[in-house]
Amino acid sequence: MAEAARPPRRGRALVAGAALLVALVLLLSLGTWQVKRLHWKEALLVQMTERRAMPPATLGEIEAMAARGEDIEYRPLRVEGVFENDRERHFFATWQGRSGYNIYTPLQLADGRHLFVNRGFVPFDRKEPETREEGRLAGERTVVGLARARLAEKPSSLVPDNDLAKNIFYWKDLDAMALSTGIDAGRLVPLFIDADDTPNPGGLPIGGVTPLDLPNNHLQYAVTWYGLALALVAVSGAYLWRRKR
Structure with missing residues (x-):
């Protein structure tokens, strides 16, 4: 009975x-x-x-570009204003193998609006502003x-939710940043600016933390997948040749 229940050889070959x-x-x-x-x-x-080689644009020029639907990412920008240091937000980050936070501080502009500035990285033990008083720029x-x-929106479901109560952010939710401050x-202003690496008093925050050296491993991944496809064809061909012999 078990032998009779087996599918015909041709059927098995079609499934395979x-x-x-x-x-x-x-x-x-x-x-x-x-x-x-x-x-x-x-x-x-x-x-x-x-884009990084371009001269810095004004905020008005960047906003006009965004209004036209143009991509503003990584375009150099120059702005003036007063830092509101008591409203800084802390984003979990890593920098050169160290874990800590990127400090986002709202800059109050002449027209009364606010623009969040990523001022740079501080280690875990320098999260609290009192530990780096020199770097809290005034005027x-x-x-x-x-x-x-x-x-x-949140870039991935794997990214943790922002903890507004502890002032620990994992992704740049501008509405939450406004609410918490x-x-x-x-x-x-509906955009951010990553400050350059101009040194800050006391050395913190460390500016110029924008990820620019993006990994590009797609070629080796493509070779891997195509190689597996070729190997599959070769193994299958060898199997069929041996069956015929």
């Missing part, structure tokens, strides 16, 4: 052939996707290099850095 075809298509699709990602990443790196300041667009959301 279909599974082989699905696996081959999947591997080729993954390889092709990585090739597309490679072209995208290379274009992004070129774009970042070109009118000029900030030069790179424009960064706001995020529409008491700043009117309508008076916030």
